[in-house]
Structures are given as structure tokens and as C-alpha cells.
Amino acid sequence: MKIVNKVPKSNPHLHLDLIKSGWIPMKEPKNVMSAILLSIPFMIVAAFISIGIINIFSSIALSDFGFTSDSISISINLGIIFLLVLLIILHELLHLIFIPHFIQSQKTYIGLTLFGGFVLTEEEISKSRYIFITIAPFMIISIIMPLLLGAFGLLTPTLKILIILNAMASSVDLLNLLLIIKQVPYHAILKNNGTNTYWKQRINGQVADENNIVMNKEV
Known part of the structure; x- marks a missing residue:
């Protein structure tokens, strides 16, 4: 695993090698801004899903967000900023820990x-x-978190907001989910070259190649 300060760029030479080896590029947004714009409908749907789950156990009102009938009050303090940063870190760690052998990986x-x-x-x-x-x-x-917290009566206004913000921040993930489901066959593997994603079909547990069949490593 490598900690970096910018998203790795795709390697054009690796792209050609992948194409020659039978990898198929996915059709996906070309940049971050395009992905964010295309994911706006998912942002709305995800937020309503979380709000619906929260409402099973606890009401959620505009006042939880600082809105009242005659005024808008939004207070930003170090505690809120810390929780937002913590939320971002937790969100990314939950992606990371499910990547096979992520600690030893030099490509993660x-x-x-x-x-x-x-x-x-x-x-x-x-x-x-x-x-x-x-x-x-x-x-x-x-x-899962609002279901558990709600069952034990632990859903505070701050937690409700963080849960909903995470749902909205997951919109690009949900867009990627739809693209994968629509484009990638069930028995396939995926690989990234920077932000570009490729897939290759597996046949009887093996990876199909142009000229031969090679065993896929366990994932």
C-alpha cells in the first residue's frame, strides 16, 4: 500500500499492453467532475435511503441541519470539522480493507x-x-450503522447528518456500481490503470487471453 497526495494517472504503455492481452476498457466518466455530475441522481437516491432508515427509529427534521421556519443557523466548529475528516478517512478505509492483501500490495x-x-x-x-x-x-x-444505532437509541442529530453526508458522498461509488453491473460479465476480473478500469472474462475459473489461457491468481 502506498500513501500518495494525488490520484495516479493511467499509463498509456500499460493501456496498450492490456488491450493486447485481451483486457476490455470500461465506458466510464473521463474525469472527476464528469463523474460527480453524472452521480447527482445517485446522491439524491442514496440520501433518501438513509433518511428512510433513520426515520424508522427516529424522526429527522430540518432543525437537525440548522434550518427553522424563520432562520437558518449553521455553526461550524473544530469538532464538526474533525468529524467530517474522520468520516472521509473511515469511508476510504472501508474501501481499502476489503482489497485483497492491501498492506503488501505495491499497486494499491x-x-x-x-x-x-x-x-x-x-x-x-x-x-x-x-x-x-x-x-x-x-x-x-x-x-447498517443507522439500523444498529437506531435499534439501541443512539442516533444523535450529529450522527444523522454524518450518515446522510456519507450516503451523498457515496454517489460516485453507486455510479461505478451501475457501470460495473451493466458492462462487466459475472465471471470476470477487473483491473485499473490509474483511474481507467478494464475487465477480462474468466472461463471455468481461468482468465481468457488472446493466445492462451492462464490461471487467475486467487482474489
Whole structure:
């Protein structure tokens, strides 16, 4: 695992090698801003899902966000900033820990940018594992956590806000989930070259290549 301060760029030479080896590029947003814009509908849906789960146990009102009938009050203090940073770190760690052998991997990266945190791996990963890695933060923080906290009566206004913010921040993850489900066959593996994603079909547990069949390593 490597800690970096910017998202690794794709290698054009590796791109050609991957294409020659039978890897198929996914159709996906070309940059971060395009991904964010395309993920806005997922942001809305994810927020409503978390709000719906929270409402099972505890009401949620605009006053929890500082809105009242006659005024808007938003207070920002060091405690809130710390919790937001902690949320970003937790979100990315939940991506990271489900990547196979992430500690020993020299092709797995974690870091922070102006757009938030990121985790990226260039290891070969099965489709099912890739999907789990993609949606783990949303499922754990914005679905499972409010269910558990709500059952024990521990849903405070601050936690409600953080849970909903995480759901909204998971919108790009949900967009990626849809792209993977629509484009990648079930028995396939995925690999990244920077932010570009590729897939290759597996046949009877093996990876299909142009000229031969090679055994896929365990993922």
C-alpha cells in the first residue's frame, strides 16, 4: 500500500499492453467532475435511503441541519470539522480493507485530494469482490450503522447528518456500481490503470487471453 497526495494517472504503455492481452476498457466518466455530475441522481437516491432508515427509529427534521421556519443557523466548529475528516478517512478505509492483501500490495494507493479521499488499486480483482469494495462504505455507514444505532437509541442529530453526508458522498461509488453491473460479465476480473478500469472474462475459473489461457491468481 502506498500513501500518495494525488490520484495516479493511467499509463498509456500499460493501456496498450492490456488491450493486447485481451483486457476490455470500461465506458466510464473521463474525469472527476464528469463523474460527480453524472452521480447527482445517485446522491439524491442514496440520501433518501438513509433518511428512510433513520426515520424508522427516529424522526429527522430540518432543525437537525440548522434550518427553522424563520432562520437558518449553521455553526461550524473544530469538532464538526474533525468529524467530517474522520468520516472521509473511515469511508476510504472501508474501501481499502476489503482489497485483497492491501498492506503488501505495491499497486494499491490511498490519499486525499481537493475532491476528498480516494483509494485505488491496480491489482486484479474478481467482479464480486470489486462490487463489494465499491459499495462497502455506503452499506456499512449509511445503511447498517443507522439500523444498529437506531435499534439501541443512539442516533444523535450529529450522527444523522454524518450518515446522510456519507450516503451523498457515496454517489460516485453507486455510479461505478451501475457501470460495473451493466458492462462487466459475472465471471470476470477487473483491473485499473490509474483511474481507467478494464475487465477480462474468466472461463471455468481461468482468465481468457488472446493466445492462451492462464490461471487467475486467487482474489
